[in-house]
Amino acid sequence: MSEIKSVFKSGSAEAHTLLSENGYYGNYGGSFIPEILVPAFEEISKQFEVIKNDEAFWQEYCALLADYSGRPTPLTYADRLTEHFGRAKIYVKREDLNHTGAHKLNNALGQAMLAKKMGKTRIIAETGAGQHGVATATVAAKLGLSATIYMGREDMERQYANVFWMRRLGAEVVAVDYGSQTLKDAINETLRDWVSSFETTHYVLGTASGAHPFPAIVAFFQSIIGIEAKQQIIQAAGQLPSHVYACVGGGSNALGIFQAFYPHDEVQLVGVEAGGQGKESGNHAARIAYGEGMPGVAQGYKTMFLQNKDGQMHDTHSIAAGLDYVGVSPILTDLSEKGRVQFAAATDAEVIDALEVVMKTEGLIPALESTHAFAGAFQHLAESSRSDIFIINMSGRGDKDIFNVAEGLRDEEWKAFIQQKNKQYND
Template sequence: MHNRGYYHQFGGAFLPEILVATFDQLEQTFREAKNDPAFWPAYASLMASYSCRPTPLTYCENLTRHFGGAKIYIKREDLNHTGAHKANNVMGQGLLVRRMGKRRVIAETGAGQHGVATATMAARFGFACTIYMGEVDVARQRPNVFWMERLGATVHAVTDGTRILKDAINEAFRDWVSNMDTTHYVLGTACGPHPFPEMVTYFQSIIGKEARRQILDVEGRLPSRIYACVGGGSNAMGIFTGFMDDPVELVGVEAGGLGLDSGRHASRLCSRDASIGVAQGYRTYFLQNADGQMQETHSIAAGLDYVGVSPILADLKETGRVRFAAATDREVVEALSLAIRKEGVIPALESAHAFVQAFKEAPELSPEESIIINQSGRGDKDIFTVADAFDDPGWKAFIIRKAEQYHA
């Protein structure tokens, strides 16, 4: 990492002057925490007692037999409290908020898991909480909105722009500028201005630390490949960090949507539709046109349709340390169905992108090798989208009956 949060040409902190002091305070607090020998043990202890850490590494015997290649393991971030890896980051940032003496937190969310995690953290620490969520995502992730509100958070449906994650981020930054003395913005992924990419990666690195130790315990050797879905990049950076210095291939899987040639996808690192630009406080690859205007994105998974990507992952693409692929909506539904039927696990639609690429490549490896898929979240939040994708008649009948009851 270079000065002021640069990863070669990516990253940085492009801030309005009014926010500079707030970011300086955040960076100083983060540095002090990292340098405090008691901080990480306190963080790990909190996660152990509150969020099921360490999460298991599950050997998928049936899938391994089905594909006939490498042994397939799943890192079970879906078993975290609130159902995804998001808890790792928000609880860590909650400890920093307490150190700064602030009493209110705000957050953006797409799939809703980060919003639920932030609202949970706020309830745990006694903070006021406001969540910004695009109107489109509010509609397709209604169960998560329900739980955020039950946890005491105020949920604002953002109606500007394309009404998805990037618009929620813009609205959250507007709030922060007006309330920075009392409020901390709990950015949910490894994007945004420095120190957020580094800070989110630091807290999510608990995934990779555990996974490396666990695979060595059961296999006695490192895996050949690690697979993780890539939206902003937090779960990918979390597990990749544990193996960065090892001879292990790291594979990030983006949202291929309706296909990379369709114009309806959210692939920044393996499509021709992205270019380097500066937006939302940092420099990375964005899906933008020749004039720098952000393009609309599409994914069956609400958490993967962000228009940018972590500057750390952008750099790791440029250096060749991480290989990137894209999975289409159709492939994701097929992989999700297979994982459910063969192993009884229900990955989130986001996580299922990683399963797609792992399933394609596992057969080409030998039975002596192993791979790890980071199951970054659980799929119950996706019940509406998944039921529609499976065209389930029983689900449709249930929804119709419920609608009739409400309108009776």
């Protein structure tokens, strides 16, 4: 516990230099909320400032990160992947080894503890890939809170393994059957719940988006990723990396690893969005990389959204449910406009190809979301040299994606297995 606490505390001042106190990041962010929720947001903002200096809170939080979640997660040198490409040295930050299999627990645990500090007995959350839902259900069970998780029907079907575990952990999982039935709609439904229940309920927003102070809260709790990675790469390689890659849906894992490297201009930060079926297809979730996002206000904050000129949100597409979102963190939008974070996009096909390479060279099975970061890094390797160092944030593990991966690989044996099981259930 003491190691985690010292790492987080010693790195926090530098890591959080980009966070805003008034909720705006350049032209983006803010708090566009219904009047009924103003007291809830004021309470959260006040208590968040209090816990930053609450020694008892930090002792409990850091002890749980170490003894329950398993931090610090390692930084793995991908020697065979490096040899495969013959270019930059590749290191992988292993958030897949965090409890529940992704970075999501860092934030869910912190916010659930914050909820208890505020006297709340219930937490609610949205989820796309299901990893935030599982993390929320897990911490609810650990801390004795009730939990309700909202999830788009389409996401439930492609991530049903996580739905199963959320329910087994004691959470109520509510399907959202309107709109695109994905993450955008799950967020809307969670907000509707909160309007009528905030006196007893805290909304554990899973990504660094939404109304202030949520982007700051999520980025704060996720910053442990980059704080660890920075110390680990200096110890392993004796220098800072040349590039850091992370996938970007809403932005939590990207900001988690980017913050510690933000003050170092020589480190190129690259966010990789979901290119889906390609820019020309219109079936993607690349708000910044494809240059199709437009400024707008929705779901309580201002950022770049995929929308038409009348402000109507487009449907999005990605093979990775966690990246299938119409907006992006206002912090990342601002950093993009300032030129500090570069953006790339990886198509579904590129992601499947990258996944096969990573599995067969390193024995790692990244989540489809995380594989976008690998695919984005692979796009740039040809321009790199052997003196360069790439860190790729493996934000989650891929066992949840077995159905989507098998479909993407057109695995006939898996198809036959599913048909056989279906026949057994129906006989």
